[in-house]
Amino acid sequence: MSAVIEEYHHDHQHGPDKGILRWVLTTNHKDIGTLYLWFSFLMFLLGGSLAFVIRAELFQPGLQIVDPGFFNQMTTMHGLIMVFGAVMPAMVGLANWLVPMMIGAPDMALPRMNNFSFWILPFAFSMLVSTLFMEGGGPNFGWTFYVPLSTTYGPPSTTFFIFAIHLMGVSSIMGAINIIATILNMRAPGMTLMKMPLFVWTWLITAYLLIAVMPVLAGAVTMMLMDIHFGTAFFDAAGGGDPVLFQHIFWFFGHPEVYIMILPAFGVVSQIIPTFARKQLFGYDSMVYATASIAFLSFIVWAHHMFTVGMPIAGELYFMYATMLIAVPTGVKVFNWLATMWQGAMTFETPMLFAIAFVILFTIGGFSGLMVALVPADFQYHDSYFVVAHFHYVLVPGSVFSIMAAAYYWLPKWTGNMYDETLGKLHFWLSFIGVNVAFFPQHFVGLAGMPRRIPDYALQFADYNMISTVGAFLFGFSQLLFLFIVIKCIRGGEKASDRVWEGAHGLEWTIPSPAPYHSFNTPPRDLSDAHS
Amino acid sequence: MATEQSYETYYVPHKSWLPIFASLGLFLTVYGGGHILNDMTAGEAHSSGTWILLAGGLITAVTLFSWFRKVIEEDHARLYSAQMNRTYVWSMWWFIFSEVMFFAAFFAALFYIRYYVVGWLGGEGERGPTDMLWPEYTPEWPMLNTPDPAKYPGAKEAMGPWGLPLINTIILVSSSVTVTFAHHGINENKRKKLINWLAVTVLLGVLFLAFQVYEYYHAYTAMGLTLNAGIYGTTFFMLTGFHGAHVTLGTIMLLVMLIRAMKGHFTADNCFGFEASVWYWHFVDVVWLGLFLFVYIMGS
Numbered sequence: 001m002s003a004v005i006e007e008y009h010h011d012h013q014h015g016p017d018k019g020i021l022r023w024v025l026t027t028n029h030k031d032i033g034t035l036y037l038w039f040s041f042l043m044f045l046l047g048g049s050l051a052f053v054i055r056a057e058l059f060q061p062g063l064q065i066v067d068p069g070f071f072n073q074m075t076t077m078h079g080l081i082m083v084f085g086a087v088m089p090a091m092v093g094l095a096n097w098l099v100p101m102m103i104g105a106p107d108m109a110l111p112r113m114n115n116f117s118f119w120i121l122p123f124a125f126s127m128l129v130s131t132l133f134m135e136g137g138g139p140n141f142g143w144t145f146y147v148p149l150s151t152t153y154g155p156p157s158t159t160f161f162i163f164a165i166h167l168m169g170v171s172s173i174m175g176a177i178n179i180i181a182t183i184l185n186m187r188a189p190g191m192t193l194m195k196m197p198l199f200v201w202t203w204l205i206t207a208y209l210l211i212a213v214m215p216v217l218a219g220a221v222t223m224m225l226m227d228i229h230f231g232t233a234f235f236d237a238a239g240g241g242d243p244v245l246f247q248h249i250f251w252f253f254g255h256p257e258v259y260i261m262i263l264p265a266f267g268v269v270s271q272i273i274p275t276f277a278r279k280q281l282f283g284y285d286s287m288v289y290a291t292a293s294i295a296f297l298s299f300i301v302w303a304h305h306m307f308t309v310g311m312p313i314a315g316e317l318y319f320m321y322a323t324m325l326i327a328v329p330t331g332v333k334v335f336n337w338l339a340t341m342w343q344g345a346m347t348f349e350t351p352m353l354f355a356i357a358f359v360i361l362f363t364i365g366g367f368s369g370l371m372v373a374l375v376p377a378d379f380q381y382h383d384s385y386f387v388v389a390h391f392h393y394v395l396v397p398g399s400v401f402s403i404m405a406a407a408y409y410w411l412p413k414w415t416g417n418m419y420d421e422t423l424g425k426l427h428f429w430l431s432f433i434g435v436n437v438a439f440f441p442q443h444f445v446g447l448a449g450m451p452r453r454i455p456d457y458a459l460q461f462a463d464y465n466m467i468s469t470v471g472a473f474l475f476g477f478s479q480l481l482f483l484f485i486v487i488k489c490i491r492g493g494e495k496a497s498d499r500v501w502e503g504a505h506g507l508e509w510t511i512p513s514p515a516p517y518h519s520f521n522t523p524p525r526d527l528s529d530a531h532s
Numbered sequence: 533m534a535t536e537q538s539y540e541t542y543y544v545p546h547k548s549w550l551p552i553f554a555s556l557g558l559f560l561t562v563y564g565g566g567h568i569l570n571d572m573t574a575g576e577a578h579s580s581g582t583w584i585l586l587a588g589g590l591i592t593a594v595t596l597f598s599w600f601r602k603v604i605e606e607d608h609a610r611l612y613s614a615q616m617n618r619t620y621v622w623s624m625w626w627f628i629f630s631e632v633m634f635f636a637a638f639f640a641a642l643f644y645i646r647y648y649v650v651g652w653l654g655g656e657g658e659r660g661p662t663d664m665l666w667p668e669y670t671p672e673w674p675m676l677n678t679p680d681p682a683k684y685p686g687a688k689e690a691m692g693p694w695g696l697p698l699i700n701t702i703i704l705v706s707s708s709v710t711v712t713f714a715h716h717g718i719n720e721n722k723r724k725k726l727i728n729w730l731a732v733t734v735l736l737g738v739l740f741l742a743f744q745v746y747e748y749y750h751a752y753t754a755m756g757l758t759l760n761a762g763i764y765g766t767t768f769f770m771l772t773g774f775h776g777a778h779v780t781l782g783t784i785m786l787l788v789m790l791i792r793a794m795k796g797h798f799t800a801d802n803c804f805g806f807e808a809s810v811w812y813w814h815f816v817d818v819v820w821l822g823l824f825l826f827v828y829i830m831g832s
Contacts, residue, residue: 017547025547107544109619112599116551123559156570163562170558173630181622185615186542215630219637226770229569231684231760234641234770237665239684240675240763242649249637312657518544 016517024119027111028517029096030414035118036093037407041483043085043125044400048476050078055438055469057455061462071455072140073132079143080161083261084168085125087395090403091264092117092175095203097414099179101508101515102197104188104524109181117175124167131157131164142453144254147235147246151227158228162221169214176210179203188507188523188530194288195530197506198281201288202267205295209256209263212299217253220246244309251302259298262362262394263291265402266333269355271506272409273337276352277344278503283336290329290336297326307375308382316375323373327366334363349501350424354405357397357432365393368443383453386446392439396475397432404431404482411489412496416514419489427485430478437471505529543611550602553595560588600788604797604805617804624808628815631778635819638774642767642826646673649763653679674832678762687757687765693828696747700740701824704779707736708817711786711810719800723793730790733813737783744776764831771827778816785809 016022016031023035053074057065066074096114100107108114131138136155139145150158183204187196196204223246226232233239235246266287274281281287303311303319311319337359346352368390372381381387404427411419441464446452450461457465496513507530511519567581606612651657654671666679674690691697711733717726748769751757759769789806792798798806 021547024552025549027545027548106542110623111544112548112551115548116554119552119555120558123555127559127563156574159566159570160563163566166562167558173627177623177626177630180626181619184622185618211626211630212633215634216637219634219641223638223641223770225569226759226766229573232766232770233678233684233763234766236684237649237653238680239678239766240649240653241645241766242652245641245644245649248644249641252637252640 025115027107027115029100029108029111029114030515030517032108032114032118033093033096033098034414036089036096039118039121040086040090040093040403043081043089044479045483046129047078047081047086048479050074050081051472052476054078055472058457058465059469060466061457061459063456066455068455069137069140072142072453073138075453076139076142076145077129077132080128080139081125082395083143083257084165085121087261087399087403088172089121091203091206091261091399092172092179094199094264094268094403094406094410095179098410098508099182099200099203100186101511101519102200102506102530103183103186103191104507104520104527104530105182105186106518106521108178109186110178113174114178117171117178120167120171124164124171127160127167128164131155131160134160144250145221145224146250147224147227147243151224151235154228159225162225165221166218169218172210172214176207176214179207180211183207188520188527190527191530194285195527197267197530198270198284198287199264199267202263202270202291205291206260206263209260209295209298213253213256213260216249217257220249220253223249244306247306247309248303251305252299254305255302256295256298258391258394259294261399263295265358265362265399266291268402268406268409269337269358272351272355272405273340273359274505275409275501275503276349276355277341277346279340279344281336282339282342283332286332287336290332293329294326297322297329301326304373304378307378320373320375324370327370330366334359334366349408350419350421350428351405351409353425353428353432354401354408357428358401358405361397361401361435362394365390365395365398368393381446383451384446385442385450385452388452389439389442389446392442396439397435401431401435407482407486409501410508411486412500413508413513413515415490415493416496416512417489417493418496419485419493423481423485423488427478427481430481431475434471434473434475434478438468438475439471441465441468441471541613542615543606543613545606548602550595550599553591554599557588557590557592557595560584561592562588564588604792607802617802620804620808624811628811631815635771635774635822638767638771639822639826642771645763645767650675674764675762676764684760684762685756687751687761688755689757690764690832691747691751691755691757691768691828692832693824696743697824697828700743700747701820703736703740703743704817704820707733707740708814710736711813715806715810718798718803718806721800723796726798727790727793730786730793734783734786734790737779737786737813741776741779741783744772744779768827768831771823775816775819775823778819782809782813782816785812 016028017025023031026032026035053066054071057063057071096108099105134155134157136157138157139150139154139161141149141154145154145161183196183200193201223232223234227234227236227241233241235241235243237243270281270287301319301323303315304323307316307319341356348356368386372378372387372390408419408424411417445457445461445464445468448461450457498512499509500513501509507520507524507527508515510524510526510529564581564583564585564587568579568585571579571581650671650673653666653669656671669677669679674687676686676688676690678684678686710729714726714729714733717723717729751768757768758765786809789809792805797803
């Protein structure tokens with residue numbers, strides 16, 4: 001028996017291996033976090049290039065580049081890849097890198113399962129992307145895959161789309177369980193829940209959302225699979241089912257899903273703003289309760305995505321009022337961020353620029369969300385470009401900006417080198433201008449009646465669509481600059497101090513830069529600096 | 533919150549081949565399965581997916597076996613602390629919660645159809661169009677006549693609760709009791725008691741499954757109750773079928789625990805694998821009670 005123990009202990013002392021096998025076999029939370037982040041960036045570029053096809057087609061009215069069927073495949077795959085391949089894995093990557101360091105843990109609670117969660121994703125996305133090359137083309141029914149478009153009228157590759165969703169769900173559920181176990185069980189002695197950094201809090205709540213709704217999504221796609229191949233009647237009224245049932249189940253998953261993408265972003269911004277305002281986060285407790293309230297509300301508002309489907313009027317009213325309630329905890333968060341900056345000694349390094357842009361632009365997206373929450377008004381907005389503008393404002397300058405803010409903020413800790421501040425600021429301004437030029441005009445064409453998911457449009461929308469396309473290409477190509485900055489930072493640069501930012505608080509800043517392969521083999525004793 | 537001592541011995545495994553093989557196995561399984569389903573629906577007699585599916589299933593099974601064996605070895609090598617045990621406990625509970633949510637989707641579909649859709653199909657409310665499509669249709673539950681009988685032929689009768697389903701209820705509830713006796717066997721350090729009651733539990737699980745297979749056979753051959761029979765058959769088979777799949781998994785878990793118990797594993801303070809299987813078993817038991825109430829009693 002003792003020989004076995006020695007063997008394991010011997011193993012445990014290894015540093016990182018060399019070569020590709022380091023990444024395939026790793027159980028280290030930092031390696032896995034890096035894998036997630038690179039995978040996410042790859043998917044971001046892929047999903048972005050599909051958006052290029054969409055925007056290029058919409059540059060002018062008329063059909064110029066692709067046929068409408070292929071256009072539909074592009075909108076579908078763009079949405080799926082960005083949601084499940086870019087934003088969610090990036091957030092999980094950040095959690096992997098940061099949660100153990102922030103709570104003083106040696107690693108994630110279940111390191112092998114952690115690696116399993118990651119390596120499912122490349123397989124799942126290879127299968128999903130390969131559907132584009134299958135007979136009949138890839139999924140062409142929008143990322144929400146409403147029936148009967150996705151059942152009766154879907155291409156044969158829908159089967160592989162369904163299984164890809166299943167694999168992503170398995171990955172997400174295992175990842176979420178791992179994060180919950182880590183946070184609840186691995187905190188350094190003395191770190192109570194209300195002493196955790198806010199990023200950890202938001203991820204704890206996000207993980208609960210994931211475990212609650214990913215199985216529901218699995219249920220929805222399973223019902224589709226059965227309807228397609230085994231003659232069941234879940235979504236077919238001819239057999240006593242109901243296509244609207246699909247929408248209810250999908251959005252019971254879908255609405256919490258949008259908070260899965262934004263709550264960790266709230267966490268990131270709540271870490272960054274205090275650092276560069278050189279003040280404590282205003283209203284820590286209320287931030288925690290607001291996050292929990294948003295998560296709770298996310299379960300009881302799903303049908304606001306379906307106002308035009310023909311619900312009973314009582315349902316419309318209930319879902320409208322419940323949805324508007326979300327503005328309260330969200331408002332608490334926005335005001336807390338503003339109050340944190342109020343009278344702070346602010347400096348505007350790249351992470352702070354992204355964080356402030358997040359607060360402003362996410363709030364715009366939140367306000368347009370309130371507009372679409374109003375039942376009578378939503379009959380006009382529904383399925384128009386206004387909705388496209390709304391959710392791109394919360395997802396791109398929302399989630400994606402927070403991910404970039406996080407990358408700049410923690411890159412010096414991850415690599416040991418400072419990134420190029422001038423280039424970082426350039427990247428920020430190009431992204432900021434690009435994103436607004438791309439998406440702000442979409443509010444106008446949407447209000448004027450341009451429907452979403454079409455390859456052609458009426459002539460009066462031409463100018464704004466042209467502007468939108470220019471902005472989208474500006475934003476897209478700016479991300480190559482981001483790639484360059486990150487690679488440059490990894491390869492060298494001014495050495496970062498342990499603290500990196502003078503106003504930074506948290507356990508991750510108490511260890512060297514770059515963070516050693518195993519950060520806390522024994523729990524840290526001094527928690528006085530555990531959160532800001 | 534961890535005590536310091538248990539914290540410092542938290543075991544972090546070094547590199548492992550298990551995750552990549554598990555991912556590959558899962559991928560091949562669904563990729564092969566996808567081809568089989570598509571070929572089946574396209575009317576092809578043979579599918580290229582069969583071998584891919586088998587290879588994937590084999591890789592997954594071998595990997596899972598190796599993974600669990602590795603974990604048990606590490607446990608026997610005393611690499612795990614009380615804190616590690618808490619990680620497993622948390623993980624199992626949240627896994628079971630995710631399963632609850634999976635079933636919730638199917639129960640929700642049943643309730644939604646029963647309480648809203650059936651009435652709407654009959655022209656209730658302001659649902660004119662459906663009423664115009666099938667003016668002959670009269671709403672009922674269980675839905676034996678579907679709106680379009682040519683496409684969904686409907687069942688001759690519904691599955692009543694008081695025959696086999698009641699017997700199965702008694703079997704499954706009893707099995708929850710017998711598994712508790714087995715648990716007492718561990719706590720009282722009586723291995724024979726553990727093994728005997730666990731064996732009884734596994735047998736009850738197998739008996740339940742056998743009865744369910746017979747019930748399905750009877751439904752298909754004598755009652756015209758099939759997957760294709762419309763929404764009643766759909767909800768009946770999908771809910772009871774997924775439950776049956778979970779009973780199968782639970783029985784396999786308990787069977788593995790039985791083999792481990794015979795090999796001398798488990799002590800009163802170190803039996804997480806056994807306890808996790810028991811929790812899972814109680815979970816499938818509770819789901820069955822929901823099924824018995826909502827699918828069998830209120831459904832027929």
